[in-house]
Amino acid sequence: MNEVDPRRAIPRTDALLMLPGVAAARTRLGEHVVRGLVRDTQDRARRGELAADQVEYAVLKQLSEHAGTTLRPVLNATGVVVHTNLGRAPLSAAAVDALVAAGGYVDVELNLATGARSARGVAARAALLAACPPAEDALVVTNGAAALVLATTALAAGKEVVVSRGELIEIGAGFRLPDLIASTGARLREVGTTNRTHLRDYAEVLGPQTGCILKVHPSNFVVRGFTAAVELGELRSLAGEYAVPLVADLGSGLLAPDALLPGEPDASTALTDGADVITASGDKLLGGPQAGVVLGRTEIVTRLARHPLARAVRADKLTLAALEATVSGAAPPVVRALHADPTVLQTRAQRLAGAVGAVVVAHDGRVGGGGAPGVPLPGWAVRLPEAVAAPLRLGDPAVLPRVHDGACLLDLRCVPEADDERLLAAVRAALDRIS
Numbered sequence: 001m002n003e004v005d006p007r008r009a010i011p012r013t014d015a016l017l018m019l020p021g022v023a024a025a026r027t028r029l030g031e032h033v034v035r036g037l038v039r040d041t042q043d044r045a046r047r048g049e050l051a052a053d054q055v056e057y058a059v060l061k062q063l064s065e066h067a068g069t070t071l072r073p074v075l076n077a078t079g080v081v082v083h084t085n086l087g088r089a090p091l092s093a094a095a096v097d098a099l100v101a102a103g104g105y106v107d108v109e110l111n112l113a114t115g116a117r118s119a120r121g122v123a124a125r126a127a128l129l130a131a132c133p134p135a136e137d138a139l140v141v142t143n144g145a146a147a148l149v150l151a152t153t154a155l156a157a158g159k160e161v162v163v164s165r166g167e168l169i170e171i172g173a174g175f176r177l178p179d180l181i182a183s184t185g186a187r188l189r190e191v192g193t194t195n196r197t198h199l200r201d202y203a204e205v206l207g208p209q210t211g212c213i214l215k216v217h218p219s220n221f222v223v224r225g226f227t228a229a230v231e232l233g234e235l236r237s238l239a240g241e242y243a244v245p246l247v248a249d250l251g252s253g254l255l256a257p258d259a260l261l262p263g264e265p266d267a268s269t270a271l272t273d274g275a276d277v278i279t280a281s282g283d284k285l286l287g288g289p290q291a292g293v294v295l296g297r298t299e300i301v302t303r304l305a306r307h308p309l310a311r312a313v314r315a316d317k318l319t320l321a322a323l324e325a326t327v328s329g330a331a332p333p334v335v336r337a338l339h340a341d342p343t344v345l346q347t348r349a350q351r352l353a354g355a356v357g358a359v360v361v362a363h364d365g366r367v368g369g370g371g372a373p374g375v376p377l378p379g380w381a382v383r384l385p386e387a388v389a390a391p392l393r394l395g396d397p398a399v400l401p402r403v404h405d406g407a408c409l410l411d412l413r414c415v416p417e418a419d420d421e422r423l424l425a426a427v428r429a430a431l432d433r434i435s
Helices: 013-017 020-025 031-046 054-067 093-101 122-131 144-156 176-180 199-203 232-242 267-272 298-306 317-328 333-338 341-354 388-395 415-434
Strands: 074-075 081-082 139-141 158-163 187-191 210-216 246-251 277-279 291-295 359-366 377-385 399-401 400-402 407-411
Touching: 013 020, 013 054, 020 054, 031 054, 031 158, 074 199, 081 333, 093 267, 093 317, 122 232, 122 291, 122 317, 139 298, 139 317, 144 158, 144 176, 144 210, 144 277, 144 291, 144 298, 144 333, 158 415, 187 210, 187 277, 187 415, 199 232, 199 246, 210 232, 210 291, 232 246, 267 277, 267 291, 277 298, 298 359, 333 400, 341 359, 341 377, 341 407, 341 415, 359 407, 377 415, 388 399, 388 407
Parallel strands: 074 399, 081 359, 158 187, 158 210, 210 246, 246 277
Antiparallel strands: 139 291, 277 291, 359 377, 377 407, 400 407
8 A cells, every 4th residue: 555645735825825814925025035935945845854744833933034125133242333344323213213214205395384395304313413513504415425426426527636645545345545546537646645734735736727625533543643633723724724625534433522432523513613514423432323414604505516427316204314313312332332440341241141151351452444543432342152142143143343362352342231130141042052
């Protein structure tokens, strides 16, 4: 007598698709995704990896766990606050709420009182101007590089951008400032040397061919020793004499001075010192979404806003909503992490270490994201065996530690205190995997 093929007991596709849980999944997942998961589960059963009577349960489990994105949330235990590989600044609760609200139809370019079209991003602009009083006008674009490219294109296409050789920096992923500016149709006019540039170096090259003077903050490195640089206040007089705009690229997006970061330039001070316009990122020290922020004199900002390139780098409604909420709301996670109390960090670290039989060591965090290079953020870390790092990264939740000097270090500076128990569970699971 022939045995019945057990594969015949595998539920049919149409039967699985009619399950209430599968129908519910269709409200958030595409049809092709749902059918693909069903087929994959049936194939596992056909290969003998799954019993036929477990197919229905497995399908429902996979659909319930399937997120709309493959991006995984990560607990940042590196001590690096603005971590580029983790998406830079984590958004505040207010910014997340604003993103959700802006996900539908919103009055991004509409005056509800009149029913007429309005200017884009009015509320975000107002929030930026309130947070940076020296600025007369503001513009938001897609990212910091876009802000700089727009500024040099609108002010100096076909002309020269005068910049110190010591400020021709390379930013992340190998992009270089000279290449970005050259792409705009402007010509670079380098002055001074790598370590020393003087006011006379700028004065010797300014003339009818000058489109703008560019002052760049070398945010990802520090040059010490026999050095000299020209400050914005000195350049202001020279720019006024030759009637050329003075642009300051600040990078990190700090709007006002922060005593914790005395060497980090901020927009308010730069504009007060004489910059006509500043460009910066929204997702670094500002603590908001990826964006390029332009602040400065109305005449200059208007020139940028009216340039055709402005349309190509225009910020979307989600960015505008999250940026407004960040600037006008309570301190975002980046600011709270920067100013975390070392004593509280030590207590939290000791609690975690005690629960898993580890030790606590002194550990300096970093600003990261090309901001405040070399500035330590004193704190503490839990020291674990280096072998724990991989299972932590691959666990649930995923945890990114710092691997240094043969050890796996967990710095809780950027881990919300509410996640301490989740972190402890992740550490215990990782230790079990290597034992």
